Amino acid sequence: MTTANPNTAPTVISNDPWFDSYAHRAESMRASEIRALFAVASRPEVVSLAGGMPYLGRMPFAELSEQLARMLREQGEVAWQYGSAQGDPHLREDVLPIMALEGITDAQPDDVVITNGSQSGLDLITRIMCDPGDVILAEAPNYVGALGVFQSFQVDVVNVTMDADGLIPEAFEEAVQAQRRAGKHVKMLYTVPNFHNPAGVTMSVERRPRILEIARRLHVLIVEDNPYGLLGFDGRTYPALRSMDAQNVVYLSSFSKIIAPGMRVAWMVAPPGIRQKLVLANESAILCPSNMSQMTVTTYLDHFDWQARIEDYRSMYRERRDAMDSALHEYLPTCSWNKPKGGFYTWLKIPKGLDAKAMLPRAITAKVAYVSGTAFYNDGQGADHMRLSFCYPTPERIREGVRRLAGVIDRELDTVSLFDTDEGMDAQQEEQR
Numbered sequence: 001m002t003t004a005n006p007n008t009a010p011t012v013i014s015n016d017p018w019f020d021s022y023a024h025r026a027e028s029m030r031a032s033e034i035r036a037l038f039a040v041a042s043r044p045e046v047v048s049l050a051g052g053m054p055y056l057g058r059m060p061f062a063e064l065s066e067q068l069a070r071m072l073r074e075q076g077e078v079a080w081q082y083g084s085a086q087g088d089p090h091l092r093e094d095v096l097p098i099m100a101l102e103g104i105t106d107a108q109p110d111d112v113v114i115t116n117g118s119q120s121g122l123d124l125i126t127r128i129m130c131d132p133g134d135v136i137l138a139e140a141p142n143y144v145g146a147l148g149v150f151q152s153f154q155v156d157v158v159n160v161t162m163d164a165d166g167l168i169p170e171a172f173e174e175a176v177q178a179q180r181r182a183g184k185h186v187k188m189l190y191t192v193p194n195f196h197n198p199a200g201v202t203m204s205v206e207r208r209p210r211i212l213e214i215a216r217r218l219h220v221l222i223v224e225d226n227p228y229g230l231l232g233f234d235g236r237t238y239p240a241l242r243s244m245d246a247q248n249v250v251y252l253s254s255f256s257k258i259i260a261p262g263m264r265v266a267w268m269v270a271p272p273g274i275r276q277k278l279v280l281a282n283e284s285a286i287l288c289p290s291n292m293s294q295m296t297v298t299t300y301l302d303h304f305d306w307q308a309r310i311e312d313y314r315s316m317y318r319e320r321r322d323a324m325d326s327a328l329h330e331y332l333p334t335c336s337w338n339k340p341k342g343g344f345y346t347w348l349k350i351p352k353g354l355d356a357k358a359m360l361p362r363a364i365t366a367k368v369a370y371v372s373g374t375a376f377y378n379d380g381q382g383a384d385h386m387r388l389s390f391c392y393p394t395p396e397r398i399r400e401g402v403r404r405l406a407g408v409i410d411r412e413l414d415t416v417s418l419f420d421t422d423e424g425m426d427a428q429q430e431e432q433r
Contacts, residue, residue, distance in 0.1 A: 025132070025154050047401030049388040050369040052197065052344045054257050058312060060304060067303045071295060079295045085283035087114025087267070088294040094301045095253075095267050102229055103243030104251065104269070111269050113278045114289045118227060118254040118266040122149045122190075124285065125223055125250055125268070128277045129187050130155045135179050138190040139167050141347075141376035141385070143197050143225065146190055156184070157378050164338070166203030167191055169210040176218050188221045194238055195228040195343025198376050198387035202341055205238060212245045221274075227254045227266075230310050232342035233318035247271050255297055257344075258310055263293045317344070323395035324388060327402035332409065337388075344391040347373075349384060350409060353416040356386040359408060368404040 042048070072079060086092070092109040099107060115121040122145065130136065132154035138146065140159030150157050158179060161171040172189065179186050191211075193203035203211070215222050224241045232238070242251035254266035270278055282289070300306065324346050325339050337348045348370075350356055357372035371389075373382030390398055 025152055046364065046367045046369055047393060047397050047404060048369045049390070049393065049398070049401045049405070050371050051392065052389050053392045054261065054313075054344075055316065055392050056260060058309075058316070059260070064300060064304070067299050068296060071299050075295065079292045081291060083288045083291040083294070085288050086279045087112065087289050088291060088298065090298050091265075091294045092267070094298055098230075099240070099242075099251070099253070099269070101237050102226070102240040104240050105243070106246060107242075107269050111272075111275060113268045113270065113275060113282060114294060115266045115268060115282065116286055116289055117256065117261075117264040118225065118252055119145050119149065120264075120282075120286070121252045121266050121268050122146050122223075122225070123152075124278050124281045125188070125252075125270075125274075126150060126153045126155065127281050127285075128274070129221065131185075133185075135184045135186045136188045136190055137172065137175050137179075137186060137220070139192065139196065139199070141198055141373060141382060142190075142378070143192055144371075144375045146225070147376070147378055150190075151378065155187075159377070159379075160189075162196070162199060162201060164201055165207060166193060166196070166201050167207065167211060169207055169214060172211060173214045173218070176214070176220055186218075186220055188223050189215060190223045190225065191241075192225045192228075193241060194226055195231065195340055195345075197228070197343065198345050198371070198373075199347045200338045200340030200343060200345045201347075202238065208239065208241055209244060212241060212248065216245070216248050222249045223252065224249055225252045227257045228343040229253065230258055231314055231317060231344075233314055233321060234341060235311075235314065236341075242269060250274060258306070258313065259297060259300060263297055265289070265293050265297050314342075317342075317391055320390040320393070320395055320398060321346075323398045324390040324402065327399045331402050331406035334413070335409070344389050346388045346390060348386050348388055350386060351413060352384070353420075354409065354412050355383045357383050359412055362412075363405060363408045366404050366408050368401045368408070370405065 089109060091114060092112040095112055096107060096109065115124060126149055130153055133156065135156045135158050136150055137158050137160050139162045142157065142159070147157065158175055160175045161168050176186050191203070193208070195202055212222070222241060226240060229240065230237060240251060242249040251269040252266065255263055256266070268278060321340060328335065328337055328346070328348070334351050335348055337346050340346060357374045360370070360372055363370065371387040373385030373387065374380065376382055376387070393401060
């Protein structure tokens with residue numbers, strides 16, 4: 001079987017008549033390693049531990065279709081019409097009780113901006129805040145979608161160290177000071193505080209006020225990206241950074257993980273000046289978010305027990321997390337990993353001497369897919385890690401995927417051992433000469 005290589009660089013069209021006409025920022029645009037995997041990872045014979053796709057098999061589609069039909073009969077002309085660049089007022093009202101679960105109780109509908117998915121939200125905030133050469137600080141590893149946005153705006157991403165309790169405050173402060181000593185403009189801290197993608201760790205409650213204090217003192221805007229916050233496996237919901245500071249935090253969340261990514265509906269909460277510019281940037285970029293998508297979401301929220309559905313997701317994803325953890329203990333004891341308290345991902349460190357990116361084509365041949373850790377850095381790091389997603393496959397498929405992955409890693413270790421032995425013998429023979 002011929003296997004597509006997901007690591008292959010995008011084809012350069014050498015006879016492109018517009019080759020010399022593109023903007024400089026277009027030169028830095030690269031295909032996501034995850035997107036490059038989709039063509040092969042979506043094959044039914046491949047166990048995909050790669051994509052962070054929520055499992056939608058438990059959604060009440062039959063009942064929802066009846067409510068949507070009623071909505072279209074009664075409000076179809078509104079749903080199919082242009083809307084506001086800030087978003088549907090009904091939906092902006094509906095997100096308030098969702099955020100209240102994370103302690104954000106002071107927001108009003110006018111503080112909310114609806115975006116075409118969280119990716120659009122990241123684009124908007126970077127568009128209004130950053131010039132080429134500005135610095136954005138971010139946890140390392142970084143969410144690949146954010147890296148793509150920052151790269152497209154020619155922003156320098158500077159990594160800040162994490163540990164098992166998330167972003168390290170002292171590392172954050174030192175990174176700001178170091179960049180300013182170098183004459184750089186530090187514009188934002190981008191953070192995924194809850195069940196981080198890809199690292200799976202969560203910023204401790206004790207660290208959050210310290211991070212906020214440093215950001216206020218050094219005048220660094222915090223962009224809090226929180227798509228997984230309601231998916232804690234022990235039922236715990238962590239206080240949002242925005243719940244502790246309304247003036248220095250831009251909060252971003254999405255319906256992609258708790259309802260449906262295909263709706264492309266997310267929202268931002270920002271201080272008044274920033275919010276005003278976000279609305280103008282949204283209007284410039286897309287004119288207005290889709291009324292149909294927004295009204296589909298409000299129909300779901302208004303007629304179904306969305307909180308019970310989230311509880312169901314927590315239980316389901318916890319079962320799949322446990323299946324992943326159990327299989328890793330059984331099949332890959334030579335590796336190390338975190339056991340996330342929520343979200344979608346396990347961050348696996350592979351044995352020394354192996355390269356996750358180089359190994360990926362052989363894993364695809366063995367009918368298992370993952371994302372190389374290199375996708376989550378902009379400087380070539382991460383080959384010693386891989387991201388394993390447990391959200392979509394069943395527990396049985398997860399176990400089988402890890403078993404296949406273990407076979408690939410074992411064969412790689414055998415190869416490395418063979419070459420190490422050969423090199424040692426060559427060195428010994430050279431010495432004897």
